[in-house]
Amino acid sequence: MTTDNIDIKNILTDKSRYSLKDILFSSEEHSYNDSFEKLGIVNPIIVWREGESFHLVDGGKRIKFGKQKGMIVTDAVVLPENTLVTDIITLILCDKREDVGSSVMNRVQFICFAVSLNAPEEWMVESLCAPLGLKPHPNTLRACEEIIAMPKELRLFCHDKKFSLKQLINLASYPDALLGFLVEWSSTLHLTASTMDEIASNLRGWLRSKNKSVDDLMNDAEIREILDSSMDPRDKTGRLRDIIHIRQFPVLSGVNSKIEKSVSNLKLPKEIGIKWDRTLENKKLGIFININDSRMLEEMVDIIGSEKVRAVLKEILDEL
Numbered sequence: 001m002t003t004d005n006i007d008i009k010n011i012l013t014d015k016s017r018y019s020l021k022d023i024l025f026s027s028e029e030h031s032y033n034d035s036f037e038k039l040g041i042v043n044p045i046i047v048w049r050e051g052e053s054f055h056l057v058d059g060g061k062r063i064k065f066g067k068q069k070g071m072i073v074t075d076a077v078v079l080p081e082n083t084l085v086t087d088i089i090t091l092i093l094c095d096k097r098e099d100v101g102s103s104v105m106n107r108v109q110f111i112c113f114a115v116s117l118n119a120p121e122e123w124m125v126e127s128l129c130a131p132l133g134l135k136p137h138p139n140t141l142r143a144c145e146e147i148i149a150m151p152k153e154l155r156l157f158c159h160d161k162k163f164s165l166k167q168l169i170n171l172a173s174y175p176d177a178l179l180g181f182l183v184e185w186s187s188t189l190h191l192t193a194s195t196m197d198e199i200a201s202n203l204r205g206w207l208r209s210k211n212k213s214v215d216d217l218m219n220d221a222e223i224r225e226i227l228d229s230s231m232d233p234r235d236k237t238g239r240l241r242d243i244i245h246i247r248q249f250p251v252l253s254g255v256n257s258k259i260e261k262s263v264s265n266l267k268l269p270k271e272i273g274i275k276w277d278r279t280l281e282n283k284k285l286g287i288f289i290n291i292n293d294s295r296m297l298e299e300m301v302d303i304i305g306s307e308k309v310r311a312v313l314k315e316i317l318d319e320l
Contacts, residue, residue: 055068
């Protein structure tokens, strides 16, 4: 490894095989121009030699500044052509660790970067997956490749919302057409990682159960009315979730709606609450009394024991 004066025009930057320009989602870049102006370019860039060309490994901001100043040559540490790719990846990871570690999506994308460079699988599993907090197993590499196949806009959303690896794997399993639809929605709705996962899962289930396609979804008048409405993004998201849930679980939604209406019609005082498992898996009913005065206890018990309330509770239990 040597340090040489390299002609800048022979250095590949964005087209470098080691460029992360289209790989990682980076935080806002800080300008080092003031420092460069005062001190100059103190540290040499790092490049990898390939014939007469040099692939930039580290020093993008320094190269950019040099070009702005009309520099013709620059100092560079030159990695020989026979440098192990694993050593170069490790060098890049050390320099970009903050960006790589900023989200699970970026960790996934960095692993796919290593895959694209034909790094040995065993090395990636042991020296990348484990240090990046991902399960050190070959299946993790396969999962990363499936995740990176998602549309870039959706991957950026997942980066911003800090999706977990499990959520990313779930999302990547959905049809491409559905993923494209979710990309469209992400710009108009108030979506978190959990709501995106919920909506995608329920949509896929509904489409399968009704033998419908994503085209049918895009042409659905009720859904399009919500998406095109002037409602607040939070309200729009809530309304959409409700509709999709009702379509995916019509019986479940119908029973819950009926129970809610029965409870509402009782007009119980705020101190009395009735709860039930809305998945209807647990066939139990909960009655809660919240009081801070012992004198209210008898009154609350009388209300719960009244014929009207007892009849409604029996109806609800029958529904459950």
